[in-house]
Amino acid sequence: MRSSGLRCLIVDDSDAFCIAARRLLEAAGIAVVGSAISLVDALEAVASTQPDLVLVDIDLGTDSGFDVVEAIDAMALTPAPAVILVSTHDEEDFADLVESSSALGFLPKFELSATAIDTLLKR
Template sequence: MSTERIRCLLVDDEMLARLALRQALAAHAVDVVGECGSADEAMQAIAQLQPDLVFLDIRMPGMDSFELMQRLQPDTLPLVVFATAFDAHALKAFDAGAFDYVLKPIDQERFDRSMDRVTRQWRRLAVDHQAPRQPLFAATPSVERLSVRVGEALRVLRVGDIDWIAAEGNYVRLHAAGEAILHRQTLQQLHGQLDPSRFLRIHRGTVVNLDRVSEIHPLFHGDAEVVLRDGTRLPLSRRFRDGARVALGLR
């Protein structure tokens, strides 16, 4: 970890809220290395960027922020500061392992006090973490195989063989090697079990295997299209664009 500037990730589904955080951080030795609009995107970005500090909103579409916190080790980096308009969740946030809690709209004086505490803790960690960095995510391992019912039998499917996954209500459709197999699990549940460095959510109802991505085609109004190696075309929505930018190295 660098001892000069804190590497920070902003997670909030409102662009103006992320802008307010950037402005509040301007007076501090912080580099904003990424922005995310959901906890799902944050899972991907944290795995890719390994930030020192994460500002995390509580109420966002998709995965709840507390679910994300359950997959983060509270005693290791990154430090997490909740930034939210709702003060009712403060106790729960600290119980989940948050380092601090600031309210929106941001009061600069209170924010600066929080950042002073963050900086002191970060410097202590810089000394303590001379050994190799501990894993960011909790001990629950990503699944490598799925048992999928096909007719009367259970087929064991290697996760790495999956090209992409589509949501169908309380089910998902697993697309692998030219087959489309229905599996009884929600997309959110399954995505939470997958390796975030290998599987990316690109749309409300779509997760893609990053190893299968061949091209990205920009469309109108900030949307884009993901093209897989087999020619499959899938929409990349604006909501998940920041996570894709991190995972795919988009500029």
């Protein structure tokens, strides 16, 4: 699966990141179908937009990105969207949690790109 042509949902409580990520992804041919700021919003958005890819911030204020990832997995969608965790924190801070989650992987926010997404999708 290649990132170009994908439909992406961004789950992040930072408006600034959502705007920047949307611009970056859309410039690379990824359609951003929406954004969500909480677990409840994310589940509603996944159900209504049926994205191919969901980028989930690990720290959503009162919600955990890990909880969002597992709730999306529990939806048992067919086809299931690829889910990638993102954060401004170092990957090592969450390595065990990322590994044990159903997420495809982790990307630092400052490394977000279509190329980095493609690398994770090829795993």
